[in-house]
Amino acid sequence: MDARFLGIAELVEAPSVAVVVDVMRAFTVAAWAFAQGAEKIVLAGSLDEALALKARHPEWVAIKDGPLAPGFDTVNSPGLLRSLDLGGRTVVHKTTAGTVGALAVKDASLVLCASFVVAEATARLLRTRACGAVTFVVTGEDGRADEDLACAQYIARRATGSATDPSDFLRRAGDSRAAAELAEGVRQGVHPDDVELCLELDRFPFAMIATSENSLMVLRPYAPTGPAAA
Template sequence: MPPPLVERRYLNRLSAAPEPTGAVVVIDVLRSFSTAAWAIHRGAWELYPVAAPGDGLLLLQHLPQALLVGAVGGGAPIPGYHYGNSPSAVQGAELQGRTLIHCTAAGVRGLSRYRTAPLLFGAALLNARATAAVILAAGVPRVTLVITGEWTDRDGDEDVACADYLEALLQGGDPSPEPFSERVRQSDFGRRFAAGDQPHLPPADLDLCAEADRFDFALQALPSPLGLRLVAVYAGGGTMGKSRS
């Protein structure tokens, strides 16, 4: 089977292009899908991505045992939420079997934008190789990589680096992940974390986000009666969070 055709889109400069076919991978390394991946690793059952803070509070009425996780543009925690959008913040949380409601200004917004895609994933460098493996196993002819981190005040190279790595893997390559990890650290936003002068952008988060291929699962967004659910899926076909029976 030939490798899929890969195209790219930038969330903050979308044109009236046709809706993508095949798989859509929304990339947010700093920090939406890094936080989500660490939460799953810590035992979270599922995450419900919501586009706005108020949507999370409304969803909490239907999922009263859920934890609210999120940040506004720039990275500050959402007032009234249990945790910020921070991998280091969820490290000490008791997440085993928990449902999370996740709201961020970039990655989660990208999932909402492409919610009707035939296959939809959230990706970070932490699970890039696993994401590529799941997509290749699905045999889709086209993959759209959506860059979310480019803003007027930052280059988004942390997400472009992840896209470059994903594209190489999808095309059958086996590149060393170290250069891509270093690009995350040297991106505009990465350097803000490294500076350590903003409490809501801790250097510990950069360390937890810049590691490549830490996890062996992809994060797939699946439809549900309450909206999209983000769950762990594996190249062999297993899905964590498929049911509670």
């Protein structure tokens, strides 16, 4: 597999296959939303779009980065989201990096959104579809976020079927700037367990595929089939 690792600003054309990585915290939160019963996640392009969607669909659950704001139901925190019952609900999600990265590759033939909690399922899907060239979008810090790069590199290795020790990749993520900012309370809308939850490798058995539905970018869980790798 030919893997490229690019920041959002480095995307000059739509890749064939894109894996958009946001470990802390967008796509850890998205996975938790599905685990809590959400049917689908609409990836909003702006806060205004998220609020407009919420206004048109009051029953939807709106999530944003940072502190809670009027019109939103909760914030981008896996520690807070895990206590919510989202059974059958639609979630509207807007973050500063993850959702932006997914929308930047919306024209790709296959868009996966990933973090450590869905790493193996994501790699397995890439293997079963025999993806020859994959662009990993490192969303944080203009493509320099080590937690996202570490996760992307780990998934890329697992996608080839290679036995890979995850400990160094998880250590890099735990030592990252994002992890420190979450642990030290620099970022708002944080639960004390957020970093730990973001570093839970393969907690969930599904990958997450984003597709265009009625002009919206919609994320859904997908359980890959086929044999597991070593």
